[in-house]
Amino acid sequence: MDNTKIAETANRIFTEYLKENKCRRTPERFAILNAIYSINGCFEIEELLKHLEQKEKFRVSRATVYNTVTLLINANLVVHHQFGSVSKYEKCYGSAKTHTICTKCGKVSEVGNLDLTETIASNIKKFHLTHxxxxxxxxxxxxxxxxxRRKARMIKKDIK
Ligand SMILES: [Zn+2]
Incomplete structure (x- = not known):
């Protein structure tokens, strides 16, 4: 699926979700959704705020962003990741993600889709998988x- 299609479908899902839950369909909420879907990878709320202000020229309050992100999580359009004390968010419609996380420096990388995840998913019965x-x-x-290198140095010292 290309990104435009993904964003279009995400907009449709969000519209349905807001209707069903009797939430208002405000331009702010859709601007936030579209900003999130234009960001590749994980982001923090502060980064999203900056992106909205600088790239989309859209001013929204921090409260509105938090509130909308929560709605998007509930609509299964955004996932929340907890990396230690850092809260990150990521679009999740149309993508199955595999991440590697360095336990030493905390670097997070996306490694795309692995066959392994597909295999696990296809083996789960009686469960409707969305992402x-x-x-x-x-x-x-x-x-x-x-x-x-540190290990090598230690071995050298032992020999001497
Ligand atoms: Zn590292």
Whole structure:
């Protein structure tokens, strides 16, 4: 699915969700949805606020953003990630995401879709899957190299 189609469908889902839950369909809410769907990857609320002000020239209060993001989470259009003490959010319609998280420096990378997640998903019975995300924990290449160098130095010292 291309991004325009994804955003269009996300708008439709959100419209339906707001109607069903008797929430007002304000231009602010849709501007926030569209801003989120134009951002690739995870973002923090502050980054979203900046994006809305600078790129979309749209001024909204922090409360409206929080409120709308909560609605979007409930509508299954946005996911919330907790990385330690940092709260991040991400669009989730039309994408199945696999992330790697470095347990040392906290670097998060998207590695796209792995067959593994598809296999797990297809093996779940009696469950209607709407979206999924998978987290793989380990060390990023930079932290892994640092660790390897440190180990090598320790071995050298032992030999001497
Ligand atoms: Zn790292």
């Amino acid at each position: 999924h995300s998978l987290y793989l924990y380990g060390l990023c290449s930079k932290c892994h190299q640092t660790l390897k």
